[in-house]
Amino acid sequence: MVERSLAPLPNDWGRTAFSEFLQREGLPVVTGLAVPDLKEVQTAPWPRLDALGAYVQLLGAEDTNIAYVLDLPPERATAVERHLYEEVFFVVEGRGTCEVWNGAGGRATFEWQRGSVFAIPLNTFHRLHNGSGQQRARLLGVSTAPLMINLLRNLDFVFGCPFDFTDRFGGEEDYFRSEGTVYQRPDTTQKIWQTNFVSDVYNLHLYDWVERGAGGKHMKFELANNTLIAHVSEFPVGTYKKAHRHGPGAHVVILSGQGYSLLWTDQHTDFEEVPWKPGSLFVPPGMWWHQHFNTGPTPARYLAIRWGSTRWKLTRYLDYQGVDKDAKAGGNQIEYADQDPRVHRMFVERCRANGVEVRMDSFLVRA
Ligand SMILES: [Fe+2]
Structure with missing residues (x-):
């Protein structure tokens, strides 16, 4: 050539x-x-x-x-x-x-x-x-x-494509008023509500989600036949959730409660701390470990707007959101018994400073 x-x-x-x-x-x-x-x-x-x-x-x-x-x-x-x-x-x-x-x-x-x-x-x-x-x-x-x-x-x-996606919206007048359907996954305790409108996430009834630890409750939403969906999660006073990781783009909005989240990676084990209160928003970067801690006097409830639709899969990296399998078994969740001892110590100190009783006794926590 x-x-x-x-x-x-x-x-x-x-x-x-x-x-x-x-x-x-x-x-x-x-x-x-x-x-x-x-x-x-x-x-x-x-x-x-x-x-x-x-x-x-x-x-x-x-x-x-x-x-x-x-x-x-x-x-x-x-x-x-x-x-x-x-x-x-x-x-x-x-x-x-x-x-x-x-x-x-x-x-x-x-x-x-x-x-x-x-x-x-x-x-x-x-x-x-x-x-x-x-x-x-x-x-x-x-x-x-x-x-x-x-x-x-x-x-x-x-912004100017004339095509009507009638598979997403068929013109139903009650599209945003219909009750929808709540589905139960056969393999976990997760609940998935197919709906196009959630009137009030602050007062929405939530279901127990056993796998994610410490008395957590949740409800997932499938909205408007989307790939971008949402869920609400809540965990009790004096508790924290298990650390986990997943793909990017999960926008977490704190609805109630006060506390903090720790974020880290396998390479950078110094914790990045995000303090939160109602109105806080944060997004854990893709595959960073993160863990949420309630150190306030009320249950902590949050909304996550995120990838990971149960109905429509997109790509493995983005869909990797609803993880509740032990990291030792190839999953992306750290069981309490395996966590860095600093995690629990820090939580106990923070709760003590707030006069909040730690309620992690029924879990085998590595401290
Ligand atoms: Fe997460």
Whole structure:
């Protein structure tokens, strides 16, 4: 072969389409491991949505998914949008309505309030409306935009595709009001609720989840036939959960309780500590060990918006979320008896400082 003249590598290679999109959105971008309080995030005008917002691009999302805070001033509504990425909302504060429709004539409207969780079906037109004349409404959104925009690399297509995914939303008027179905996995105590609307995750009835330790309760949601789904978990006063690890992108929002989480890897065994309280958000990076500790006077409840749908598998790395098998048996959970002794000591000290009684006696904890 003839030797060819060589061109210098263009300066603009090595970008992602999503990072360009973020720049174009022009919003503040919060980065790091955690957000101490979602209610305190500073937002700025968001022209595309005729609202206010801030992106929350945490390390642990690994650009597989992205979070954002969306503010609606009193009585205001967002601009109408549709997009080829999945989107799950959690209402941080306020109340309002949401309209969803498609090009085939289907339309559904529902009311949301603080604590509601719902998903916008893929590529449906939608608009959120603040139902209060006095108070701002603040929502946390988590979407699959980074993956989709990086793969397709054309914003006109991502935000302007005319196709109606009737397998996601068939135009049912009661789409967001139907009771759905609660499924029980045959192999574990996990419960999975197929629904399109959860009215209040603060007061939702939860079921025991034995495998994850220390009296934990939970409920998983399959929303809008999505791959991006959610679950709520709760663990009692004076307890902590078993350490575990999984793929990236699990956005954990603390709903109640006070405590902390430890994160580490097999290579970096110094614990990274994330203190939390209601309103805190953090995302454990992919395959980092993490463990949640309740050191407050009330049960600790959290919402996770994440990959790992039970219904639709995506990729092994992202689907690796619902792990409850002993690491010694090839799983990704550290049993209490095998954990680093520093873990329990630290917990006992923290509880003592808060005047909280440790209730881990019925477990064989390595201390
Ligand atoms: Fe986790």
